[in-house]
Structure formats: C-alpha cells, structure tokens
Amino acid sequence: xxxxxxxxxxxxxxxxxxxxxxxxxxxxxxxxxxxxxxxxxxxxxxxxxxxxxxxxxxxxxxxxxxxxxxxxxxxxxxxxxxxxxxxxxxxxxxxxxxxxxxxxxxxxxxxxxxxxxxxxxxxxxxxxxxxxxxxxxxxxxxxxxxxxxxxxxxxxxxxxxxxxxxxxxxxxxxxxxxxxxxxxxxxxxxxxxxxxxxxxxxxxxxxxxxxxxxxxxxxxxxxxxxxxxxxxxxxxxxxxxxxxxxxxxxxxxxxxxxxxxxxxxxxxxxxxxxxxxxxxxxxxxxxxxxxxxxxxxxxxxxxxxxxxxxxxxxxxxxxxxxxxxxxxxxxxxxxxxxxxxxxxxxxxxxxxxxxxxxxxxxxxxxxxxxxxxxxxxxxxxxxxxxxxxxxxxxxxxxxxxxxxxxxxxxxxxxxxxxxxxxxxxxxxxxxxxxxxxxxxxxxxxxxxxxxxxxxxxxxxxxxxxxxxxxxxxxxxxxxxxxxxxxxxxxxxxxxxxxxxxxxxxxxxxxxxxxxxxxxxxxxxxxxxxxxxxxxxxxxxxxxxxxxxxxxxxxxxxxxxxxxxxxxxxx
Amino acid sequence: xxxxxxxxxxxxxxxxxxxxxxxxxxxxxxxxxxxxxxxxxxxxxxxxxxxxxxxxxxxxxxxxxxxxxxxxxxxxxxxxxxxxxxxxxxxxxxxxxxxxxxxxxxxxxxxxxxxxxxxxxxxxxxxxxxxxxxxxxxxxxxxxxxxxxxxxxxxxxxxxxxxxxxxxxxxxxxxxxxxxxxxxxxxxxxx
Ligand code: SF4
Numbered sequence: 001x002x003x004x005x006x007x008x009x010x011x012x013x014x015x016x017x018x019x020x021x022x023x024x025x026x027x028x029x030x031x032x033x034x035x036x037x038x039x040x041x042x043x044x045x046x047x048x049x050x051x052x053x054x055x056x057x058x059x060x061x062x063x064x065x066x067x068x069x070x071x072x073x074x075x076x077x078x079x080x081x082x083x084x085x086x087x088x089x090x091x092x093x094x095x096x097x098x099x100x101x102x103x104x105x106x107x108x109x110x111x112x113x114x115x116x117x118x119x120x121x122x123x124x125x126x127x128x129x130x131x132x133x134x135x136x137x138x139x140x141x142x143x144x145x146x147x148x149x150x151x152x153x154x155x156x157x158x159x160x161x162x163x164x165x166x167x168x169x170x171x172x173x174x175x176x177x178x179x180x181x182x183x184x185x186x187x188x189x190x191x192x193x194x195x196x197x198x199x200x201x202x203x204x205x206x207x208x209x210x211x212x213x214x215x216x217x218x219x220x221x222x223x224x225x226x227x228x229x230x231x232x233x234x235x236x237x238x239x240x241x242x243x244x245x246x247x248x249x250x251x252x253x254x255x256x257x258x259x260x261x262x263x264x265x266x267x268x269x270x271x272x273x274x275x276x277x278x279x280x281x282x283x284x285x286x287x288x289x290x291x292x293x294x295x296x297x298x299x300x301x302x303x304x305x306x307x308x309x310x311x312x313x314x315x316x317x318x319x320x321x322x323x324x325x326x327x328x329x330x331x332x333x334x335x336x337x338x339x340x341x342x343x344x345x346x347x348x349x350x351x352x353x354x355x356x357x358x359x360x361x362x363x364x365x366x367x368x369x370x371x372x373x374x375x376x377x378x379x380x381x382x383x384x385x386x387x388x389x390x391x392x393x394x395x396x397x398x399x400x401x402x403x404x405x406x407x408x409x410x411x412x413x414x415x416x417x418x419x420x421x422x423x424x425x426x427x428x429x430x431x432x433x434x435x436x437x438x439x440x441x442x443x444x445x446x447x448x449x450x451x452x453x454x455x456x457x458x459x460x461x462x463x464x465x466x467x468x469x470x471x472x473x474x475x476x477x478x479x480x481x482x483x484x485x486x487x488x489x490x491x492x493x494x495x496x497x498x499x500x501x502x503x504x505x506x507x508x509x510x511x512x513x514x515x516x517x518x519x520x521x522x523x524x525x526x527x528x529x530x531x532x533x534x535x536x537x538x539x540x541x542x543x544x545x546x547x548x549x550x551x552x553x554x555x556x557x558x559x560x561x562x563x564x565x566x567x568x569x570x
Numbered sequence: 571x572x573x574x575x576x577x578x579x580x581x582x583x584x585x586x587x588x589x590x591x592x593x594x595x596x597x598x599x600x601x602x603x604x605x606x607x608x609x610x611x612x613x614x615x616x617x618x619x620x621x622x623x624x625x626x627x628x629x630x631x632x633x634x635x636x637x638x639x640x641x642x643x644x645x646x647x648x649x650x651x652x653x654x655x656x657x658x659x660x661x662x663x664x665x666x667x668x669x670x671x672x673x674x675x676x677x678x679x680x681x682x683x684x685x686x687x688x689x690x691x692x693x694x695x696x697x698x699x700x701x702x703x704x705x706x707x708x709x710x711x712x713x714x715x716x717x718x719x720x721x722x723x724x725x726x727x728x729x730x731x732x733x734x735x736x737x738x739x740x741x742x743x744x745x746x747x748x749x750x751x752x753x754x755x756x757x758x759x760x761x
C-alpha cells in the first residue's frame with residue numbers, strides 16, 4: 001500500500017528541486033509546495049504513475065502578509081490508496097496567475113472558475129473563465145481576498161433598489177453607496193466575458209433547436225439553481241448550469257467569526273445533512289488542536305450522523321419520486337412521515353430539527369437522553385420494515401422500471417473521471433466511501449458494507465440510497481450495543497485560540513465526500529475555511545450526463561442526484 | 571357601447587337593458603366592466619365578507635424552497651403537519667398560488683427571479699416571511715451577497731422568526747394571516 005512518505009520520495013526523485021517544504025502529516029496526508037512551473041507535470045505524474053486519479057478540488061488562499069496568493073490542489077485516489085496530497089502553488093499577489101489543470105482533469109473547471117471570481121487568480125489555458133457563483137455586479141471585487149474593502153461594515157445592511165432599465169423592465173440591484181465608492185470597494189475595471197444568456201444562445205445552431213429553462217425555482221429541490229437545456233425535438237443536445245442563486249459567502253463570513261461560532265454556519269451549508277458538516281469542521285479543528293475525542297462522544301457522533309444520513313436519504317428519495325411522478329405527492333408523503341420519526345429521534349438528542357450545532361471541538365454538546373436506546377428500538381425496526389417495503393415496491397413496479405432502468409447511465413470509468421461523489425458514484429460500481437477510505441471516529445471498529453450498484457442508472461442510484469439506509473440502521477444498532485459510559489467532552493477546556501496550522505478533514509456526507517480545509521494563523525478566528533462539497537462535484541457533472549437524453553428524462557436524472565444547491569453555492 | 575354590439579340581441583332589448591341598474595350603476599357598465607369595477611361593486615355590499623371567508627380558507631402557497639427554512643416548508647406542506655387542514659396546499663407554479671412563503675435568504679442574484687415569481691402570482695396575494703434571513707438577513711447579515719430590505723419589495727403580512735421556525739410556527743403564522751384576511755387588515759387584499 002502506498003503511503004504519503006513513499007509518494008513524497010517518488011515525487012522528489014522525479015522532480016528534483018520542484019518540491020519544497022514537504023510535510024508528511026500521517027500516512028494519509030502529504031503537504032508540499034510545488035514550483036508553479038512544474039505543477040501540471042507533477043499532477044500528471046501523480047495521476048499516471050501513482051494512481052492519483054481523483055482530483056478532489058482546489059482552494060485559494062490569500063497570504064496578504066507575504067504578498068502572495070496560493071492555490072492548493074487536493075489530489076486523492078479512488079480507492080487505490082488512502083493518500084491525499086495537498087499541493088500548494090504560490091504566485092505573486094499583483095497579477096496572480098497559475099497554470100490551469102483543466103487539460104488534465106475535467107472537473108477542475110468549476111474549482112478554478114470559483115477561485116478566479118473570488119480571488120482574481122488567473123488560470124492560464126483555461127477555456128472559459130466565467131463567473132460561477134457571483135452575479136455580474138460583484139465581478140472584479142474579488143470578495144474573498146483579505147483586503148476586500150468594506151467587509152463587514154459596508155456590506156452589513158445592504159439595501160437593494162429597483163432601477164428602471166432602457167427596455168422598460170425593472171432591475172433590482174444593490175448600488176454602491178457613497179461610502180463604498182470612497183473606500184474603493186467598487187472596482188474601476190471589471191473583467192470582460194459573455195454573459196450566461198449569450199453563451200447559451202451562441203450554441204443554437206439551427207432553427208429546430210431551442211432552449212428550455214428548468215428553474216431557478218424548483219418545487220422539489222431544496223434550493224434554486226438554473227438548468228437550461230438546448231433541445232432539438234425530443235432530445236437534449238446540451239445542458240447549461242447556472243448556480244449561485246443562494247450564494248451566501250459562508251467561507252468569507254466564517255473568517256469573521258470565532259472558531260466556535262463557525263459551527264453554526266456549517267449547519268446552514270447543507271441543511272439536510274448539518275451533522276456531517278458539523279463533524280467535518282470540528283474534525284478539522286480538532287486535528288489542528290491535537291484533541292482526542294472521548295470514546296463515548298465518538299459513538300454519539302456516529303449515531304447522530306448516521307441518523308442524519310437516514311433522514312437525508314429519505315427526503316432525497318421522496319423528492320426524486322415526486323419529480324418523476326409529476327402530480328402525485330403520495331410517495332413523498334410516506335417518506336416524509338418516516339423521516340419525521342427519525343427527526344424526532346435526532347431532536348431528542350440535539351434539541352433541534354435541522355440546525356443542530358451539536359458536535360463540538362473534542363466532543364459533543366450533550367449526552368444521549370436516558371430513553372434513547374428504547375426509542376431507537378421502536379423506530380429503527382419500523383424504518384427498516386418501511387425501507388424493505390419501498391425496495392420491494394420499486395422492484396415490482398413495471399412503470400418505475402420503464403422510467404428508471406437504463407436512464408442516465410454513468411459507467412464507472414466516466415464516473416471516476418468526472419469526479420461525481422457519493423451514492424451517485426457508488427451506483428456506478430465504484431466502492432468509494434470516506435468511512436472506509438479515510439476512517440474517522442469509531443468507524444474502523446464497526447462492521448458495515450459499502451453499498452454499490454452495477455450499472456449506474458437512475459434506478460441504481462435510488463437503490464443504493466435505500467440500501468444505505470439499512471446499512472446505517474445496522475451501524476446505529478452496533479453503536480447502541482457497544483457504547484461505553486464516560487465523559488463526552490475533553491477534560492481540559494478547549495482554548496479560544498487555535499494554534500497556527502492547517503488541516504484537511506474528510507467525512508462521508510449523505511451526498512458523498514465532503515472535505516474541509518481549515519487554516520489557522522493562531523488567532524481566535526479561522527484564517528481560511530475551504531469547503532469541498534459533494535453536491536458541488538455532482539452538480540458539475542449534470543450537463544454532460546444530459547447530452548442526448550430525452551427531455552422527459554431530464555428531471556429523472558437531475559432528481560436522482562439528490563440535490564442540495566445550498567451546499568454547492570455555500 | 572351597447573350589449574347588442576357584442577351579443578346579437580334585438581335592439582329593443584338592448585335599449586331596455588340600458589335602463590337597468592345594479593347597485594345603482596347601469597347594468598351595461600357592469601356587464602362590460604373591468605376587474606377593477608367588479609372589485610368596487612363587491613366592496614359596496616356585504617358580499618365582501620363571503621369573498622374574504624373564501625379567500626382565507628384557500629390560501630395556496632408556492633413551494634419554493636430557497637434556504638434551510640425551505641426544508642421545514644416541505645414538512646409543513648406534507649402529511650405530518652398537514653397544512654391542507656387549513657386550506658393551504660403547496661403548488662408548484664406561481665400562477666396557481668395566493669401566498670408566497672419567503673423561506674430563506676434573498677441574494678443579489680435571486681432577487682430579480684423572486685420578484686418575477688411574485689409578479690406572476692394572480693391577485694389577491696399575500697406574502698409571509700419565514701426565518702431570520704427573510705426578515706433581516708439573519709446569520710448572514712454581513713454577507714456581501716444577501717439583501718436585507720425584503721420588506722421594501724414585498725408587502726409582508728406575517729413575520730415568523732426562528733432559525734428555522736418549527737412547522738408549528740408555520741401553522742401559527744398561517745392562522746395569523748387568515749385572521750388578518752378575515753378582519754381586512756392585510757396589506758395586499760382588496761376588501
Ligand atoms: S433563518 Fe436560519 S434556518 Fe432559515 S434560511 Fe436563514 S439561516 Fe437557514
């Protein structure tokens with residue numbers, strides 16, 4: 001098995017002089033600074049020779065004190081080995097520019113566009129640096145730079161106004177205030193690019209083609225995003241995505257909050273899976289602090305996170321069934337009724353229905369209630385019987401079969417290449433689960449299977465999700481049997497200031513691999529928090545997946561991804 | 571314009587009809603009237619109470635989740651909390667709805683879309699703001715992308731605080747709105 005130090009020595013011998021400040025944190029984490037001129041070759045070498053076939057994202061960091069910008073490329077492997085390589089590339093702060101990796105990894109596109117619009121780092125050879133999350137009026141402001149002027153005093157209490165346009169419509173925008181103009185928040189020059197509308201209209205080649213809009217308002221996706229499809233007759237020729245309708249700038253806001261306050265923001269990132277997000281953030285901070293979590297707290301965390309996975313899969317499947325069934329709300333109602341049982345279990349522990357803020361640095365907020373095990377003994381078998389019923393129902397239904405089988409097929413090779421995450425990846429037959437790849441808490445002691453599908457069509461994705469619920473129930477039952485008594489918090493008080501350092505922590509969110517890259521500069525606030533969200537990765541793969549399918553299948557394919565646009569937008 | 575210009579009726583009847591009145595107005599006026607006129611006429615009689623009673627009991631809402639509160643809106647509209655009991659049924663298109671539930675943060679990019687949805691809803695319509703975000707920006711009050719003066723754009727009748735409010739609070743807010751409609755204290759209704 002490859003370890004981080006082996007990867008490092010292999011890299012050093014292949015690229016003498018190009019790898020600086022290497023740090024082997026553990027067998028599974030490698031940190032290094034790479035010469036900006038060689039980054040493309042280093043990544044190519046990693047992919048070709050060392051099985052790093054999973055480009056997991058990239059993060060921008062603004063080191064204003066050193067007058068440098070940094071891009072951190074996060075490289076991992078789809079199950080060949082557990083090493084995550086964090087390769088840093090530095091570039092001077094005035095006129096920052098580095099090589100694009102889009103030639104190597106298809107999915108680098110969105111990550112680089114995001115860094116470009118937030119930090120103003122240019123990517124050489126990138127084919128389309130268009131804004132992704134921000135609206136046009138914020139382009140050129142580079143909001144995530146540390147010297148983004150006017151934050152937070154001028155951005156607080158923003159007021160939009162309605163302005164009439166030349167063609168008789170009304171526009172709603174937040175005009176710059178005199179204070180902002182004085183402070184220099186409004187950029188003098190903005191980057192030039194064709195707008196989203198122009199880009200998609202440029203693709204219309206003949207009179208028989210037209211563009212259909214799906215969104216931004218969807219009734220059954222918990223957040224808005226715009227999916228435009230270019231159709232020719234009954235077939236989709238191309239898909240276009242516009243996201244960022246609920247971009248809240250969480251990563252920027254977290255830099256302005258204390259470490260503890262940050263937990264509440266992770267709740268609101270993906271509100272259907274807030275406990276996994278809590279875990280991810282707290283885990284990263286614990287890594288920097290070097291905190292050990294008491295065993296009882298670890299078990300409690302596993303229990304609530306698995307419960308959270310169950311409720312998330314239930315709501316996701318329910319949404320999907322409503323999308324394909326059109327008018328009928330019946331399956332949705334059943335799933336929501338079942339979900340309420342799970343929610344009330346979680347609520348009895350955390351005290352909240354959605355936004356829990358339950359996981360704390362080095363432990364959890366409170367212990368399980370006394371009758372929790374008994375309640376579980378009633379609820380879990382009930383959920384299990386319901387899920388078995390659903391699986392049986394879908395297996396028998398001929399219409400469901402016609403609608404779902406062989407629709408939106410994603411072969412394993414393509415799935416790996418496009419970097420899709422979570423159940424959608426596992427449905428294609430790739431056994432890739434963070435609970436096994438990068439084990440945290442007590443997961444190594446627990447016995448569970450990674451559920452995989454065979455073909456990777458819509459039916460498989462739903463099936464994987466439903467069977468994962470059964471697996472989660474099994475995990476919870478084991479935990480309840482084994483949970484020891486003891487403390488749930490670290491004995492010493494957790495310090496308010498976190499020592500300087502950085503950590504990358506991955507958890508298995510209900511939607512797939514979620515990672516958080518946290519940097520501390522020794523203060524009482526994070527220096528940077530970067531979220532690598534699973535649905536961000538999945539959403540990006542939608543347009544190619546839609547090419548050539550029937551219009552009627554579009555909702556089925558998009559729905560089977562179990563969307564949470566809020567986490568993609570952050 | 572006489573009725574016979576539109577419907578072929580004998581001229582004598584046309585002339586006769588023009589003398590008729592309803593609520594003190596010539597029938598012909600009422601016949602070829604605008605919606606506005608109808609509103610005026612309804613406002614004059616006790617029939618408005620019946621109208622308001624009807625409206626209050628069929629406030630369909632737009633299923634339009636746009637934040638964490640949107641997930642609670644799902645649950646509010648589904649079986650466990652069953653908003654149907656109060657005549658409040660989730661609809662998927664703004665053209666069939668009476669109530670806009672503002673269920674989360676409004677960003678710079680989403681405000682024009684949201685306004686568009688609001689304008690597509692037929693009158694009379696009402697707006698409920700749910701959660702801290704919709705009321706004042708909530709936890710994201712200092713974000714560069716969230717607008718906070720939602721009340722300037724939408725005539726919000728009921729504010730439901732919470733982050734997120736529980737579905738029970740949704741029900742309470744809905745009943746408050748119904749009460750307002752009944753007492754004719756709402757911002758947007760006509761009667
Ligand atoms: S009020 Fe709270 S729960 Fe509701 S959308 Fe805002 S952050 Fe989310």
